[in-house]
Structure formats: structure tokens, C-alpha cells
Amino acid sequence: IKDSTEIDGAGNFVFQSAEKYDQGIYLVVLPPDNKYFEVIMDEHQNWTISSDYNDLVNAKKIKGSPENEVFSEYLKYLEVKKKDVEGPTKIRKQYEADTTDTNYKDKPAYKQAIEDIKKVNDQVVAYKTEFVKKYPDALITKIIRASKDPEVPEELGKDDPDNKDRIRWLYYRDHYWDDIDLGDDRLLRTPVLHGKLVQYMTKLVVQVPDSINMAADKLMARTTDLSDIQKYFIIWITNHFETSKQMGMDAVFVHMAQNYYMSGKAYWADSTLLAKISERARKLDPILIGKVAPNLFMKDTTGTMHSLHGVKANFTIAYFWDPDCGHCKKETPKLKEFYSKFKDELDVEVFGVNTTTEEELWKEFIIEHDLNWINVQDPKQLTAFKYRYDLYSTPVIYLLDRDKKIIAKRIGVEDLEGFIKAWNERVQ
Numbered sequence: 001i002k003d004s005t006e007i008d009g010a011g012n013f014v015f016q017s018a019e020k021y022d023q024g025i026y027l028v029v030l031p032p033d034n035k036y037f038e039v040i041m042d043e044h045q046n047w048t049i050s051s052d053y054n055d056l057v058n059a060k061k062i063k064g065s066p067e068n069e070v071f072s073e074y075l076k077y078l079e080v081k082k083k084d085v086e087g088p089t090k091i092r093k094q095y096e097a098d099t100t101d102t103n104y105k106d107k108p109a110y111k112q113a114i115e116d117i118k119k120v121n122d123q124v125v126a127y128k129t130e131f132v133k134k135y136p137d138a139l140i141t142k143i144i145r146a147s148k149d150p151e152v153p154e155e156l157g158k159d160d161p162d163n164k165d166r167i168r169w170l171y172y173r174d175h176y177w178d179d180i181d182l183g184d185d186r187l188l189r190t191p192v193l194h195g196k197l198v199q200y201m202t203k204l205v206v207q208v209p210d211s212i213n214m215a216a217d218k219l220m221a222r223t224t225d226l227s228d229i230q231k232y233f234i235i236w237i238t239n240h241f242e243t244s245k246q247m248g249m250d251a252v253f254v255h256m257a258q259n260y261y262m263s264g265k266a267y268w269a270d271s272t273l274l275a276k277i278s279e280r281a282r283k284l285d286p287i288l289i290g291k292v293a294p295n296l297f298m299k300d301t302t303g304t305m306h307s308l309h310g311v312k313a314n315f316t317i318a319y320f321w322d323p324d325c326g327h328c329k330k331e332t333p334k335l336k337e338f339y340s341k342f343k344d345e346l347d348v349e350v351f352g353v354n355t356t357t358e359e360e361l362w363k364e365f366i367i368e369h370d371l372n373w374i375n376v377q378d379p380k381q382l383t384a385f386k387y388r389y390d391l392y393s394t395p396v397i398y399l400l401d402r403d404k405k406i407i408a409k410r411i412g413v414e415d416l417e418g419f420i421k422a423w424n425e426r427v428q
Contacts (some may be wrong), residue, residue, distance in 0.1 A: 081123065081124050197257060248289045291406055297383060311351055
């Protein structure tokens, strides 16, 4: 909610501010039923609008705002076309909802409804095309252009049938932003831009960190430095992938933090936020998938020192657990079962780290469950392993390859077999 005001007994109200409102599309929401109409706020903000509560769109009259006059013309036309298509759409839905009629598409009434819907849609497309030509600089024109999907040339890919779909998809992706003016911050406060960003970053870009990072950088290069759009894009991409449940997406967060926050481009971020993001990125960077896991030197139950990097196995499971943790009590026996079954077959070793200072409880659990893998602890936190492995809960699994590079992390015991076998197929 940007602002509110009171309506007098005659239905009049005024919005006014000491500073200009941010430019874009606003909804004016009216009591008692929360009906609303849309207006455009541009650089000229001294204007009046009147309408009828029972017909807000068609009864709308504007004085002093050419931008809103154009916008109102556009909305009134769409309102007419919306009514034109209501009847045919109702008929189409009735036929499609009738599960007893499998031949409904051959019925004259259904065919006529489809034809009528197409006719109205074609009229709307033609209207928008002429509208854009007539008002090339209007905000609504920029919204119309931004709302359109890129038109892929019909002939594209015909010479390479086997790769036709990929060629056409790449063209669509690469031209996705062509008609979107990322230099106009007004678009940020419209219903279009956020959806475009989400679609591009989560559907059109291959969902692996390297591809996402490259796409993010190319997108940032299309925006204007210090603009609201650039700020919004940076914040959304950073936050979205930091909180992603897909493994490995923390690499996107680290990339955004290093290249946009820690580089000084996040002009809006205060020192507290910058310190928080920078610290988080520094913590995560050494434990990203594909990097060599930080080495750990810890003692076992007899006081013998063991090195994580010294483990001789094709696969090492760095297992951080707490013998008094309820979830660990369930997962550790599952890991023991997996270890007993696949230790030799897949050449797997477990480097089990006790995360607590409860040494006796730890030893009792080891004996009770016959945990015959490498059991170590660092009760005095001399290795700072909790910080280095970003441990804020237990249990946590890191799966490492022969060279101790991180293959997977924060996965369940039930996922280990699949990851290891998939990795073996990949490297063979």
C-alpha cells in the first residue's frame, strides 16, 4: 500500500504527497467492496479522474493526464472485447466439461464458439498492433510490447530437423528481452516485469549454477546502473537462489554476493546488510559443489589422529552428527546399513564427526550400533569445523569423490546410492 486518503460525503478524494510518487501503474481501491480501477502515474502528477462506482472502467473521465487518457482508451476497448468473448467461452467450456461427449469438437456450436473466440483474439491483436504504432512512447505501449513473447521465425530450424526444437528454443530465450525497455523503471511497477524475470531465470535458463550466473550477468548488463530495475533484479536473483531447495544453488548466491554486493554495486545496502551477505558468501564459497572439501584433522576414540583428506576411498561420506539428536538416532543406523552393504562394492568410507562435547554418550552409541567407520571428534572446536562446513543442524552429509571434491551435500542417506552410481556412470 503506497498511500491512503478519505472520501468525503460527495465521493471526492485527493491523493497528495510532498514528493512525487514513483512512476508506474497503481490500483485505486474503493470501499466498501474493494472495487478498483487502474491509473498510470507518470512525471505529470497533477490531474483529476472521475467515474461511476458501478461502471468504473467505461465511465472513467480524465483531465490533465494524456498518459491516463490513452490508458483509459485501451482499457475500455479490452472491456468491450472481454464481453464479446464471454458467450463463446461459456459454450466452449460447457462442451469441454461434458465427459460423456467425446465428439464435441465436431459439433457446429463448438466449432462456432472456437471461431468466435479466435475472431475476437485476432481483433485484440490487431488493435494492440495499431495502438503501439499510434502511441509509441506511452507506458501502456511498453507494457504491451513487454507482455508479448518473442516471435520465432517460421523458417528457423527447418534445415536441421533433428535440432529444430532446440534451435527455436534458443532463439526464443536469446530474444526474450528484446522488446522490454529495461531502462524504464516505470515497468517495475506494472504487472509484467516480475513475471518476466521469474520465467526467464527459472524456466528459460538451464538450472545449473554456471548457466544461471552467466544469464544473470548478461541480464544485469542490459540494465542501467543505479536504476530501480537493476536493484530489483539483483535482490530477487540473490534471494531466490539463496533460499532455493535445489542442491548447489548456493553457488548463485555466492556469485551474486561477490559480483554485486561485495563489489560495491549494491548502493542501497547498508553496512549491516553488506556485512551479513559478505560473511555468508565467504562461508559458503569454500564448500560449493565441485570444490575440494576443507580438510579436517581430528582424533578418534583412542586419540589417534585422522585426516579427512587422508581417507583412501573412491567416495568419502563426511557425516556430521550428534549422538543425542533425535533425527541422528534415526539416520545413523540407516547410514550403517548403507555402509555395510556398499563399503566394498562402491569403495565407500565414512568420516563420522561427533558435533558435540558428549564424549561418553558418543562412544556408547558407537559401540551399541557397531559404527565401524572412522569416528572422530573435536570437542574444543580447534578445527572450526562447524563454521567451515556451515553446520547449523544435524545430521549433515557431504559426499566427496576420490580427490575429496564435493559431489553432493545436505542429502539424505536414501540418496547416497543414487548419487554414487550416477557419478560412476558419469566418469566412466
